[in-house]
Amino acid sequence: MKAIVQDTYGPPEALRLEEIAPPEPGSGEVLIQVQAASVDPGVWHLTTGQPYLIRALGFGLRAPKARVRGMDVAGRVEAVGPDVTRFQPGDEVYGTCDGSFAEYACAKQDRLARKPGNTGFEEAAVVPVSGCTALQALRDVGRLRSGQSVLVIGAGGGVGTFAVQLAKHLGAAHVTGVCSGATADLIRSLGADEVIDYTLQDPTDGARRYDLILDIAGNRSLSGLRQALGPRGTLVLVGGEDGGKWFGGTGRLLRALLLSPFTGQRLRGFFSTQNHDDLRLLAELIEAGSMTPVIDRVFPLAEVPEVVGYLRSGDARGKIAVRV
Structure with a gap:
């Protein structure tokens, strides 16, 4: 072969x-x-x-x-x-x-x-990989509840496009996607209530606070992300592409885990897995037209x-x- x-x-x-x-x-x-x-x-x-x-x-x-x-x-x-x-x-x-x-x-x-x-x-x-990552980040780690506000940083990528759609399906009241201006219309078409062009505006400037933030393969500082997070909100670090050849984004993840017990905010990272039940659920959502x-x-x-x-x-x- x-x-x-x-x-x-x-x-x-x-x-x-x-x-x-x-x-x-x-x-x-x-x-x-x-x-x-x-x-x-x-x-x-x-x-x-x-x-x-x-x-x-x-x-x-x-x-x-x-x-x-x-x-x-x-x-x-x-x-x-x-x-x-x-x-x-x-x-x-x-x-x-x-x-x-x-x-x-x-x-x-x-x-x-x-x-x-x-x-x-x-x-x-x-x-499979991106869909399960988005689902588990929102449902299992982020513990997304109906009526919450969600910020998806990296909404235009593989995980992000699924996360925007799944956040709405899971009951988020307001989903904000962060992407380039060229991708904004796509992210709106997937159900985002608001889109931020990161080249024009810093989504972590503290102007708004969110119940749940997904930072997908980002390199933003923890202090900046926490500034955009509600006092009892949850930050989920989904991968990371910064930190050098030796440890990648794991350094930022470890800092988040060490800091989390000392703040009211939940700071989390995770590695997704793919399993039959979640794959079957994603297939059902696609067949129902709830996810594309x-x-x-x-x-x-x-x-x-x-x-x-x-x-x-x-x-x-x-x-x-x-x-x-």
Whole structure:
């Protein structure tokens, strides 16, 4: 099968298209004939091996343990391994796996759900990582309640476009999205009550306070974010792209966790997981018209190295899909 492989950490050019043997499903796994995948910041981090902390977390100290990149996946079940009860060959599924930038990939059944019936494979493939991140950040960590005000910093990105829609679905009374002026109309169309162009206005200047703030892959200071947070509000740090090659955004996260017990504000960070129940819920919301995946561009599998570079440029609106 064709697959995007990587033997050394490095720039996106370290990724290359090769012919390799297809995987075989183990216990609790299904073999998927991949139709589409997508790219998120995690792909860039695993490609470059930065911040270096991720290498110590089990991904490989000197070289990647897994040769094939890609997490988000959508496709058809080709075969099932022992103890698989949820799916059978021919089912159209979506979710996450290790190595979705390939014609075939194995995934645990607990990290899959049936693909939304009203979307194509490309639309489904952009949902799992970013959709679950937005859902869990709002519902589980942010504890969003009906009638609250929400500020989404980074509303134009993959997680942000889902977060704006999910915040309204979960009952937020007022959702403010922070993005570039070029993305403002898109964010309004997704349900934002207000849009702030960060090039013209600082959303953390203290002019307004919010019950819940999602700072998505941002590098704003904790003091600035707290200034825009209500006295009993919750700040959720969803990733972070600042802090250097060694620790990335984890330094800011640790400072938030250490400070939180000494203030009335809840300062939180988290790492999302993908599971069957949340994927099934997201599929139901898409089928009901309550949530729409936003795709910036679709690339063929062979152009994944260029895709990773394009994502890093910050020019993408919503998600980037990969057609396999």
